[in-house]
Amino acid sequence: MDTLWYPPAIACYAVASVGFITDRLSGGRRWTRPSTIALGAGAGFQAVDLLVRGMHAGNIPVANFEESLAFFSWLIALAGLVLIVRFRMAVIGALVGSAVTIGGVVAYVTMRHARLVLPEALRSVWLPIHVTLAFLGYAMFALAAVVSLTYLLYESRLKAKRALAPPEAGMPSLEKLDRINYRLLAWGFLMLSAAIITGAIWADSTWGHFWSWDPKESWSLVIWFMYAALLESRLTVGWRGRRAAALTIVVFTLLVGSFVGVSLVFPGKHSGSFG
Amino acid sequence: METTFFILGVNHRTAPVAVRERLAFAEAEVAPALRRMRGTAASVAEAALLSTCNRVEVIGVASEPARACDEVASFLGADRSVDLDSFAASLYRLEGREAIRHLFRVGASLDSMVVGEPQILGQVKLAYALAAEAGTVSLVLHRAFHKTFSVAKRVRKSTLIGHGSVSLSSVAVGLAGQIFDTLKDKTVMLxxxxxxxxxxxxxxxxxxxxxxxVTSRTFDRAVTLARELGGTAVPLENHKPYLRMADIVIGSLAVTRPILGPSDLETVLRERRYRPMFLIDLGVPRNFDERLNTLENIYLYDIDDLDAVANKSLSERQREAEKAAVIVEEEVESFARWMRELEIVPTINDIRESMEHLRDVELERHRAWLLSLPEPERERVERLTRGLVNKLLHRILSGLRGNGAVAPDPLYTAEVARRLLCEGSGALAAAGDDPDDDGEPV
Structure with missing residues (x-):
């Protein structure tokens, strides 16, 4: 179903993106505050939209790919806001804003034709817990990829001794970007682990077995191992900086590829959503 | 009387340091010097003295600026015991708009050796405070200095004049801030x-x-330096074990070939678990092998790299200075307007007085008739004449203040207006004495 609240949310995201991008291009900070407020307003509108949808569906509104995409965009917007406000990472605003705008628009355009009925088997208290945890994990990984991309761009500039952003432009240091990347990965990993565990419990209560090697389940496990290896390399060998950032981006690309691919190619219990 | 703003002085462009240092005043000397100057330079109405390592300037107000400048120049020579001829060629003398523009530019750090450096505004503020203390500041200088401060503030707010690092050490510090989030937990090795x-x-x-x-060629030197800077001395031959503690390494050893190469740092990096290192090579010949920059998480900047960043900031500041010049020009215009108005204030007062006087005289002449009128009627006549005088005055005064559009030479125009309108010196005054100029019955 459509709600009145979704288009204004997308409009706010778009405004925020334009503001953040303007600041990045000009090297200034003039639009950071208004853009942050716009991003917050967008997240607020979408929260109402999700609430209305959820009440209508009687559960968390993730019954199909479009709705899942909308929900996922919202989580990224929220997590991005936390980074921008709490950790002064306005620098990621341009990428985060564009991502949620595009996600929002794609979801909106495709959603008009969607009729959603949640299968009886999936109506459970575990649905919101499992899905939210999984999506939150992915949102963290997505933001980690954004932060890593920023790190790589910035690092290559410092290495090449090219035009350095003056500190006034509010560019975080390499050390900070690296640390935030690590924290996002750690949190994302925790969420993904919890999502897999809750999924298993839910599967057991519905179908009587914890694990059924559904394509999505298998891929989640692969992704889980990849992130585990990424964190392990940092904690034991001390891989950080450029190498960690590059690996974060590679693993996230694999994650997106596998999940979109799996959703579209292999039908399974998880078909209908991409998470 | 015409008051003109003037500045006389030397700066880093017109005089070498050998001349500037002989003319300079220490902070404590400024106020007494201004008092002495008031005694010898009679035609200076107001004065302030700005003395920094890059300039010595007397900022003043006088009705005859040329003479005031001569007096101030001789005073400077006599007071500093410097032969006037030895610095006369380096002196600049500015008057009126030029002088106002100069003061604003100095305050906004556009005239500084390093454009945009922030100290100068504080020095100008101090010069103002000292002159106020000496009692040599009055209406014009008060206004001029306050305007200078607000111009400087406006320039800083609306341009990027103070941005970017322009000295090698500040570039290095800036880079450290871009690599590391905080220096609180970092070790620096010199x-x-x-x-x-x-x-x-x-x-x-x-x-x-x-x-x-701190490490150095000789351990004694390292110990001395460490004591000066509050560090720990490390013998040069045994510095390798300490390297892995160092997040920032600054090299300036006299060496014939690099003291640190990729093989040295590869092990260090592993031991540091790839925590980033910032290498600052200030040595010539270079202390650190340039291939080090290709190692992961190592950022190597040599003296030329730092210089390039500094020069880039400097040229950006230069560009910003052009924007600032536009702002200064606007403010000079507005200050000059204020000065012009200040100059015609006495004339305006004269004209006002004379018109009021005319009115009084006329009312006096018709006193008998006025007294015969009933009270309300009399008041109406009072109001009518006052209204007429005020309307006329308003026209004349706004014409005089016409920002140069109506009056190209405001002082001359003011003088003409005075001649025409004031009693005893013009045609109108004579007409005012003519008893037949009104048709009212006596």
Whole structure:
């Protein structure tokens, strides 16, 4: 179903993106505050939209790919806001804003034709817990990829001794970007682990077995191992900086590829959503 | 009387330091010097003295600026015991708009050796405070200095004149801030005791670092330097074990070939678990092998790299200075307008008085008739004449204040207006005496 609240949310995201991008291009900070407020307003509108949808569906509104995409965009917007406000990472605003705008628009355009009925088997208290945890994990990984991309761009500039952003432009240091990347990965990993565990419990209560090697389940496990290896390399060998950032981006690309691919190619219990 | 703003002085462009240092005044000397100047330079109405390492300037107000400048120049020579001829060629004398523009530019740091450096405004403020203390500041200088401060503030707010690092040590500190989030838990290692290296280490240490290691060719030198900078001395032949503690290494040793190469740092990096290192090479010949920059998480900047960043900031500031010049021009215009108005104030007062006088005289002439009128009627006549005078005055005064559009030479126009309108000196005054100029019955 459509709600009145979704288009204004997308409009706010778009405004925020334009503001953040303007600041990045000009090297200034003039639009950071208004853009942050716009991003917050967008997240607020979408929260109402999700609430209305959820009440209508009687559960968390993730019954199909479009709705899942909308929900996922919202989580990224929220997590991005936390980074921008709490950790002064306005620098990621341009990428985060564009991502949620595009996600929002794609979801909106495709959603008009969607009729959603949640299968009886999936109506459970575990649905919101499992899905939210999984999506939150992915949102963290997505933001980690954004932060890593920023790190790589910035690092290559410092290495090449090219035009350095003056500190006034509010560019975080390499050390900070690296640390935030690590924290996002750690949190994302925790969420993904919890999502897999809750999924298993839910599967057991519905179908009587914890694990059924559904394509999505298998891929989640692969992704889980990849992130585990990424964190392990940092904690034991001390891989950080450029190498960690590059690996974060590679693993996230694999994650997106596998999940979109799996959703579209292999039908399974998880078909209908991409998470 | 015409008051003109003037500035006389020397700066880093017109005079070498050998001349500037002889003319300079210490902070405590400024106020007494201004008082002495008031005694000898009689035609100076108001004065302030700005003395920094880059300039010595007397900012003043006088009705005859040329004479005032001569007097001030001789005063400077006599007071500093410097032969006037030895610095006369370096002196600049500015009057009116030129002088106002100069003061604004100095305050906004557009005239500084390093454009945009922030100290100058504080020095101008101090000069103002000292002149106020000496009692040599009055209406014009008060206004001029306050305007200078607001111009400087406006320039700083609307241009990027103060942005970017322009000295090697501040570039290095800026880069450290882009690599590291905080220096509080970082160790700096200073290798060698070059002047620049020492300055850089000092600049970093003053931001608060975890510890400072110092090594030098001779251990004694290292110990002395470590004591000066509050660090720990490390013998040069045994510096390798300490390297892995160092997040920032500053090199300025006199060496024939690089003291640190990729093979040295590869092990160090592994031991550091790839925590980033910032290598600042201020040595010539270079202390660190340039291939080090290709190692992961190592950022190597040599003296030329730092210089390039500094020059880039400097040229950006230069561009910003052009924007600032436009702002200064606007403010000069507005200040000059204020000065012009100030000049015609006496004339305006004269004209006002004379018109009021005319009115009084006329009312007096018709006193008998006025007294015969009933009270309300009399008041109406009062109001009518006052209204007429005020309307006329308003026209004349706004014509005089016409920002140069109506009056190209406001002083001359004001003088003509005075001649025409004031009693005893013109045609109108004579007409005012003619009893037949009104048709009212006596």
């Amino acid at each position: 290798m060698g005791a070059g002047k620049m290296a020492e300055l850089t280490a000092h600049a970093l240490a003053s931001l608060g670092i975890e510890s400072l290691l």
